[in-house]
Amino acid sequence: MKLNTLAATLIAVAGISLSSAALAQQDQFRALYAPIAPPKAVDLGKVELGKKLYFDPRLSKSGFISCNSCHNLSRGGSDNIPTSIGDKWQKGPINSPTVLNSSLNLAQFWDGRAADLKAQAGGPIANPGEMAFSHTLAIDMLASIPAYVREFKMVFGKDKIDIDQVTDAIAEFEKTLVTPNSRFDQWMLGKSEALTKDELAGYKLFNESGCVACHNGPNLGGNSFQKMGVVEAYKGNDGVAGRAAVTGKDADRFNFKVPTLRNVEMTYPYFHDGAANTLTEAVDTMGRLQLGKKFTQAENQQIVAFLKTLTGDQPMFTIPILPPSADSTPRPTPFK
Amino acid sequence: MKLNTLAATLIAVAGISLSSAALAQQDQFRALYAPIAPPKAVDLGKVELGKKLYFDPRLSKSGFISCNSCHNLSRGGSDNIPTSIGDKWQKGPINSPTVLNSSLNLAQFWDGRAADLKAQAGGPIANPGEMAFSHTLAIDMLASIPAYVREFKMVFGKDKIDIDQVTDAIAEFEKTLVTPNSRFDQWMLGKSEALTKDELAGYKLFNESGCVACHNGPNLGGNSFQKMGVVEAYKGNDGVAGRAAVTGKDADRFNFKVPTLRNVEMTYPYFHDGAANTLTEAVDTMGRLQLGKKFTQAENQQIVAFLKTLTGDQPMFTIPILPPSADSTPRPTPFK
Numbered sequence: 001m002k003l004n005t006l007a008a009t010l011i012a013v014a015g016i017s018l019s020s021a022a023l024a025q026q027d028q029f030r031a032l033y034a035p036i037a038p039p040k041a042v043d044l045g046k047v048e049l050g051k052k053l054y055f056d057p058r059l060s061k062s063g064f065i066s067c068n069s070c071h072n073l074s075r076g077g078s079d080n081i082p083t084s085i086g087d088k089w090q091k092g093p094i095n096s097p098t099v100l101n102s103s104l105n106l107a108q109f110w111d112g113r114a115a116d117l118k119a120q121a122g123g124p125i126a127n128p129g130e131m132a133f134s135h136t137l138a139i140d141m142l143a144s145i146p147a148y149v150r151e152f153k154m155v156f157g158k159d160k161i162d163i164d165q166v167t168d169a170i171a172e173f174e175k176t177l178v179t180p181n182s183r184f185d186q187w188m189l190g191k192s193e194a195l196t197k198d199e200l201a202g203y204k205l206f207n208e209s210g211c212v213a214c215h216n217g218p219n220l221g222g223n224s225f226q227k228m229g230v231v232e233a234y235k236g237n238d239g240v241a242g243r244a245a246v247t248g249k250d251a252d253r254f255n256f257k258v259p260t261l262r263n264v265e266m267t268y269p270y271f272h273d274g275a276a277n278t279l280t281e282a283v284d285t286m287g288r289l290q291l292g293k294k295f296t297q298a299e300n301q302q303i304v305a306f307l308k309t310l311t312g313d314q315p316m317f318t319i320p321i322l323p324p325s326a327d328s329t330p331r332p333t334p335f336k
Numbered sequence: 337m338k339l340n341t342l343a344a345t346l347i348a349v350a351g352i353s354l355s356s357a358a359l360a361q362q363d364q365f366r367a368l369y370a371p372i373a374p375p376k377a378v379d380l381g382k383v384e385l386g387k388k389l390y391f392d393p394r395l396s397k398s399g400f401i402s403c404n405s406c407h408n409l410s411r412g413g414s415d416n417i418p419t420s421i422g423d424k425w426q427k428g429p430i431n432s433p434t435v436l437n438s439s440l441n442l443a444q445f446w447d448g449r450a451a452d453l454k455a456q457a458g459g460p461i462a463n464p465g466e467m468a469f470s471h472t473l474a475i476d477m478l479a480s481i482p483a484y485v486r487e488f489k490m491v492f493g494k495d496k497i498d499i500d501q502v503t504d505a506i507a508e509f510e511k512t513l514v515t516p517n518s519r520f521d522q523w524m525l526g527k528s529e530a531l532t533k534d535e536l537a538g539y540k541l542f543n544e545s546g547c548v549a550c551h552n553g554p555n556l557g558g559n560s561f562q563k564m565g566v567v568e569a570y571k572g573n574d575g576v577a578g579r580a581a582v583t584g585k586d587a588d589r590f591n592f593k594v595p596t597l598r599n600v601e602m603t604y605p606y607f608h609d610g611a612a613n614t615l616t617e618a619v620d621t622m623g624r625l626q627l628g629k630k631f632t633q634a635e636n637q638q639i640v641a642f643l644k645t646l647t648g649d650q651p652m653f654t655i656p657i658l659p660p661s662a663d664s665t666p667r668p669t670p671f672k
Contacts, residue, residue, distance in 0.1 A: 055410050056410075057408075058416075062417070062421065063415075063416060063417050064405070064415070064417065064421050069400070072393075073655055074391050074392075074655055074656055074657055074658045075658050075660075076660070079393075079399075079400070080394075080399060080661070080668075081398070081399050081400065081667075081668055081670055085398065085400050085670055088425050089424050089425035089670075091670075091671050265660050266660045268660070268661065269667070277663070277667060278663040279663075280663065314657045316654050316655075317654060317655065318652050318653060318654055318655075319409055319410055319652075319653065319654075319655055320410055321410055321650045322410045322411050324411075324412070324601050324602045324604070325416070325604065327613075327614040327615075327616065331417075331605070331613060332416075332417055334417055334421055334425075334427075335427050
């Protein structure tokens with residue numbers, strides 16, 4: 001994939017840059033980032049159908065939880081609690097990552113176990129700790145609703161709805177959930193006054209301290225797996241496998257997909273366990289554990305100021321209106 | 337209030353009509369209804385602020401439940417489960433009524449204990465079985481978020497946020513949640529071909545069987561309290577007080593606010609206990625218990641066909657983007 005190649009190149013460049021004198025030149029760092037671009041080659045029929053599915057709580061056993069419950073598009077595509085609430089108020093094992101710009105990630109989930117958005121979308125529906133439904137039950141529900149049947153047929157041209165179509169449509173909608181036009185992007189695109197002196201100082205610190213080594217590319221992250229706790233162990237790693245759960249390799253223990261820093265002001269709390277409530281705390285922890293560096297209060301503030309310039313235009317769309325269930329539609333069972 | 341006067345007049349007219357020969361004339365019934373009108377004298381600043389609050393789960397203890405969770409504007413302003421899910425997955429005691437066109441009701445809640453939308457809006461926030469928060473905690477949360485502080489000041493012109501402003505803004509947003517332009521309204525406004533022959537037959541049955549006695553006015557309901565189980569007792573009344581909980585009068589036991597039939601195709605399941613899954617079932621039960629009438633299958637189908645013409649244009653707006661919490665904002669406690 002083109003994106004992965006780009007990411008690999010960026011990481012390689014970052015690795016070289018960090019050990020060379022050329023590091024200090026702003027132009028060198030600039031090449032490690034890219035502005036968010038609006039999505040190309042979008043299938044609008046799939047997007048509109050996928051938007052309905054994304055907001056439809058009937059994809060859960062209870063009829064209460066939708067994709068948007070934990071990846072709330074009013075809230076930076078996240079739920080802003082340490083770990084999510086699942087069926088019957090179960091406590092999730094890991095922080096809900098933002099759906100915004102997730103199409104730019106090299107893989108999905110913290111451990112990267114889904115190759116792409118389509119592979120991810122089916123997961124929570126059938127996870128007993130999340131939406132607690134099954135793919136079969138989800139299809140039975142959709143196939144009982146005439147308006148859904150017609151819309152799937154219009155979009156996919158087939159007589160039968162299947163889970164592949166469902167996840168395809170949700171993934172296509174998610175492709176549109178990008179956030180261009182952040183102040184950092186405006187600055188990259190030539191508006192030199194878009195960033196303040198403090199924010200630029202934060203950008204310089206972010207680069208020169210080494211944050212950029214992992215948080216680079218158009219998504220400032222999302223393009224590699226890295227160990228949580230490089231210089232110093234992270235105390236939130238207890239009972240956590242990370243990437244090792246996918247690869248089976250001991251070397252991948254505590255490795256996680258580097259989270260994007262896009263819209264990071266909106267996606268608190270931070271880390272895979274949601275243990276850091278504020279950006280100040282997250283920057284301090286990252287500096288110490290990943291870089292062996294204790295930022296001063298002034299440095300921390302400047303980096304946080306830079307991070308807040310990464311909030312882009314949030315996806316803007318009308319709320320979808322969901323077709324009502326038919327008499328024959330199986331009813332949700334929230335209390336069974 | 338003008339609306340109450342109108343409602344009283346309509347009920348009086350219905351009472352007379354039902355016992356007179358003039359009942360059979362369609363014009364006589366026509367006067368018992370009115371098309372939904374777009375809201376007048378709307379304060380747009382309050383509406384935009386109220387929309388944010390309506391979608392903000394931070395008004396709940398868990399940070400997970402918003403007004404829209406149980407009055408879902410993608411789903412006819414209801415949650416489509418028998419009784420709602422509250423904090424920690426508590427099972428609610430009563431079916432969540434639709435918020436759509438609720439400004440046209442003579443009072444709020446099934447027992448009418450809130451005089452208006454503003455009085456209603458504060459209830460669920462502080463109800464331990466619903467959002468499980470408190471008004472004080474809600475204000476502390478809002479007052480910690482600079483963007484909210486500015487917006488409240490812009491809208492209300494005061495330095496301090498209070499619960500009165502919060503409920504005022506939510507109620508103003510809810511005033512905009514009306515659904516004009518249903519096919520029934522188009523028919524009332526002169527498009528004679530807007531209803532099919534079957535739907536018109538259902539309308540005639542609805543009138544002549546006496547459904548109109550309670551379901552009249554612009555909201556086809558919502559303007560009186562009536563006993564659930566007039567001719568025959570309703571088995572879902574166990575442990576239910578109804579309007580008597582408000583008035584203290586034994587005569588008001590099992591009395592409930594007559595629900596609106598607007599958008600009724602979208603607001604299943606039906607009745608205060610959500611026991612009827614389909615319109616067919618609801619029409620059958622209402623006929624037997626309230627009117628002592630057993631509708632034939634053909635009659636039932638015609639009435640249901642008429643009821644489905646009451647679905648109007650659903651509220652159309654872009655999803656609100658909520659301002660992020662500040663470092664000092666108290667964090668939600670979903671699992672404590």
